[in-house]
Amino acid sequence: xxxxxxxxxxxxxxxxxxxxxxxxxxxxxxxxxxxxxxxxxxxxxxxxxxxxxxxxxxxxxxxxxxxxxxxxxxxxxxxxxxxxxxxxxxxxxxxxxxxxxxxxxxxxxxxxxxxxxxxxx
Amino acid sequence: xxxxxxxxxxxxxxxxxxxxxxxxxxxxxxxxxxxxxxxxxxxxxxxxxxxxxxxxxxxxxxxxxxxxxxxxxxxxxxxxxxxxxxxxxxxxxxxxxxxxxxxxxxxxxxxxxxxxxxxxxxxxxxxxxxxxxxxxxxxxxxxxxxxxxxxxxxxxxxxxxxxxxxxxxxxxxxxxxxxxxxxxxxxxxxxxxxxxxxxxxxxxxxxxxxxxxxxxxxxxxxxxxxxxxxxxxxxxxxxxxxxxxxxxxxxxxxxxxxxxxxxxxxxxxxxxxxxxxxxxx
Ligand SMILES: C[S@@+](CC[C@H](N)C(=O)[O-])C[C@H]1O[C@@H](n2cnc3c(N)ncnc32)[C@H](O)[C@@H]1O
Numbered sequence: 453x454x455x456x457x458x459x460x461x462x463x464x465x466x467x468x469x470x471x472x473x474x475x476x477x478x479x480x481x482x483x484x485x486x487x488x489x490x491x492x493x494x495x496x497x498x499x500x501x502x503x504x505x506x507x508x509x510x511x512x513x514x515x516x517x518x519x520x521x522x523x524x525x526x527x528x529x530x531x532x533x534x535x536x537x538x539x540x541x542x543x544x545x546x547x548x549x550x551x552x553x554x555x556x557x558x559x560x561x562x563x564x565x566x567x568x569x570x571x572x573x
Numbered sequence: 574x575x576x577x578x579x580x581x582x583x584x585x586x587x588x589x590x591x592x593x594x595x596x597x598x599x600x601x602x603x604x605x606x607x608x609x610x611x612x613x614x615x616x617x618x619x620x621x622x623x624x625x626x627x628x629x630x631x632x633x634x635x636x637x638x639x640x641x642x643x644x645x646x647x648x649x650x651x652x653x654x655x656x657x658x659x660x661x662x663x664x665x666x667x668x669x670x671x672x673x674x675x676x677x678x679x680x681x682x683x684x685x686x687x688x689x690x691x692x693x694x695x696x697x698x699x700x701x702x703x704x705x706x707x708x709x710x711x712x713x714x715x716x717x718x719x720x721x722x723x724x725x726x727x728x729x730x731x732x733x734x735x736x737x738x739x740x741x742x743x744x745x746x747x748x749x750x751x752x753x754x755x756x757x758x759x760x761x762x763x764x765x766x767x768x769x770x771x772x773x774x775x776x777x778x779x780x781x782x783x784x785x786x787x788x789x790x791x792x793x794x795x796x797x798x799x800x801x802x803x804x805x806x807x808x809x810x811x812x813x814x815x816x817x818x819x820x821x822x823x824x825x826x827x828x829x830x831x832x833x834x835x836x837x838x839x840x841x842x843x844x845x846x847x848x849x850x851x852x853x854x
Contacts, residue, residue: 537732539750542741553741555732562736565651569740 454572455479455496459489459512460504460533465556469502469533472560476573486510490518497526500572502563503550505534505541516548529570533558584628588612588645591631595642596717597773597798611644643720647793650686652738653693654788655820658839662784663697665815665837666710669783678710681782683772683806684790685714688725689738691765692757694786696747699761713778715770726767728757772802781811788819796827803828807843816841 456478458469463484470480481498483489487510489501501519505512516530532545533554542553552566567573588608589600600608609624616627619637631638653659666678682691691714702709716722735744735755748755768778772790785806791799807830810816816831817840818824824831824841831841 537750539745542745546742546745550741555736558736559733562733565737566741568656569738 453477453479454500455481455498456500456502457481457483457489457492457498457528458502459483459486459507459515460502461485461507462504465504469563472563473502475560476564476567486512486515486518489515490522493519493524493528494522497524498528500529500531500567500570502531502533502554505532505536505545513544513548516545516550520549529572531566531570582624584624587628587632588624588641591638592642592645593795595638596646596771597794597802598646599793599795600645601793608645612641615640615644639719643718646718646721648686648718648721649789650689652689652735654690654738656738658817658820659693659697661837661840662694662786662815662817663701665840666698666784667701670708670710673783675708677708678784679780679782680710680712680784681778681786681809682712682714683770683785683787685716685725685767686718686721687730687734688714688728688757688765688767689730689734690714690786690788691725691767692728692747692761693738695761695764696743698764699747709764710783712765713768713782714765715768715772715778717769717771719769722767722769726762728762729754730756772805773798777805777809782809782814783811784815784817785810786817788817788822790819791822792819799827804830807831810843812843814843816843 456473458466458480460466461484466482470482473480481492483492485507503512503515512532512534529551530549531552531554532550533556535556537555545553551570554562554566564573585605585608592598592600612624612627616624619627619630621627627641631641670678680694682694685691691712694712698710714725729751731754735748744755747758747761749758787806791802794802803824806816807828815834815837830844832844834840834842
């Protein structure tokens with residue numbers, strides 16, 4: 453079973469994403485900001501991180517940079533999932549090493565499609 | 574003791590006949606529920622109240638009949654649908670191009686819906702022909718539905734549509750962000766010619782094609798009509814050319830003109846013997 457860490461400061465979004473991911477056969481864990489997400493990754497690296505951009509404590513972008521600097525022996529696929537839908541944000545995310553990008557609002561099909569593209573569904 | 578049996582709606586029968594006459598597509602009883610859902614917006618737009626009223630309008634106004642047909646067709650599609658097929662087609666195109674030299678390859682997307690299929694092909698070719706863009710294959714994309722074709726020609730997709738099947742890298746390389754939508758760049762669209770065409774009855778595009786994609790179109794045709802369309806498509810492919818069907822579709826038992834291509838998984842080759850008797854383009 454593949455594992456996915458859902459990182460979002462909105463409990464509602466985490467719940468929706470969890471529900472969809474579970475129907476796609478993922479084992480899901482959650483984090484409410486980038487800092488929590490980083491701790492979680494260091495403890496046990498998931499296969500995929502579904503990552504919000506704007507969060508308190510540590511943003512998605514800062515998480516991604518920090519993740520790159522860790523010495524994890526396995527790098528998770530990182531899929532941004534955010535309302536930042538402009539070209540500049542998307543480019544910045546890719547440059548920082550994101551594998552895919554979901555523009556909110558999302559549905560099951562979008563999430564499944566993007567996970568397929570990164571080879572995870 | 575008599576339960577009132579719901580009248581098998583006459584309107585439904587009229588609509589099914591209209592759709593089949595215009596496109597060959599059949600509405601099985603198991604999909605009859607879709608009719609009302611699909612036509613609800615049309616009924617509302619025309620200020621009507623019931624399906625029967627719409628059917629009456631369609632009977633005497635051809636342009637209303639066309640709107641009804643467009644609404645009844647299933648336009649479901651996505652970018653890179655059944656993604657591995659696009660790698661195989663790109664590889665086949667590369668091999669064919671090496672064989673035929675400088676002539677431009679001709680590729681036909683038959684039943685192109687809103688354009689996701691021909692645009693996916695155009696992206697694959699643009700990437701694979703990077704160093705000799707002048708030789709890019711010619712893509713003809715046809716559909717029976719004007720509403721789908723108008724969408725396809727515009728190259729515009731909603732945020733939901735653009736995220737189905739398309740990687741974010743390709744999205745930002747080949748599309749512009751236009752308000753809430755995303756629009757295909759001219760560099761991509763200009764390689765595609767869109768035309769309205771009913772595969773069952775209209776004259777097919779002239780000349781012969783190297784590759785024909787006809788996916789998820791023949792599914793709901795009556796077997797006899799499907800055979801006829803496959804024969805017509807066979808007549809539009811050059812000897813040694815390839816046919817690509819949808820993931821759940823096959824020519825086996827439907828046409829004797831094609832055989833599975835040994836080399837390209839899931840694709841069909843126009844059968845050799847018949848091919849010999851066909852003058853090449
Ligand atoms: C389900 S979509 C498939 C689109 C695309 N080929 C794909 O696989 O994603 C089927 C398309 O075939 C078109 N179609 C149905 N009957 C047709 C006919 N007789 N001639 C041409 N196109 C037809 C419909 O309008 C619709 O856009």
